Amino acid sequence: RIGIPRVIVSRAVLGAGTPAEAIRHMVAPHRAAGYNHLLAHGSGELYNVEVSARRFGLLYAHEGYLAHTNHYLDPAMQVLEKDPDERIDSRVRYFRALRLLRHTPAHTVKSLQAIQQDHINFPHSICNHAEDLHDPLDREKTITALVMDLTARQLHLAWGNPCENPYHTYHLEAA
Incomplete structure (x- = not known):
């Protein structure tokens, strides 16, 4: 449009x-x-x-x-x-993320990064790897992962799959 x-x-x-x-x-x-x-x-x-x-x-x-x-x-x-059934992997990731978020009463940057690195339901896990060769045009992959600490004003960013790439910390200025 x-x-x-x-x-x-x-x-x-x-x-x-x-x-x-x-x-x-x-x-x-x-x-x-x-x-x-x-x-x-x-x-x-x-x-x-x-x-x-x-x-x-x-x-x-x-x-x-x-x-x-x-x-x-x-x-x-x-x-x-159009077809809710085509998003089953997404729904599995969603419920897995909710479970992991609820499992820990007080999160840290590290605990949130660990959730982003989760591999339950691999390769369609939270840390999603484009390894499903059925339809190359319909593949999904994690391209970045980030955790923002609003109190410390820090952004922790991993380029690509967070299980394979380090998080880089960026310090944010107050607006």
């Missing part, structure tokens, strides 16, 4: 001063397409905003954490999925 490109929307989100302003940018009415946006604020507010070109769903972290994989979670967005 013709409209505001996703990268322009994402840049506007980064410049927002409040969570509500960021969400308004994410769901701008004339967007060409959508992203899944995970919005974390230093105050502890945590939102997941699922966006398509014409719809959006807003999810809130009631228990202090969110997990998201490659399928819609919001019922208003789920109607857009």
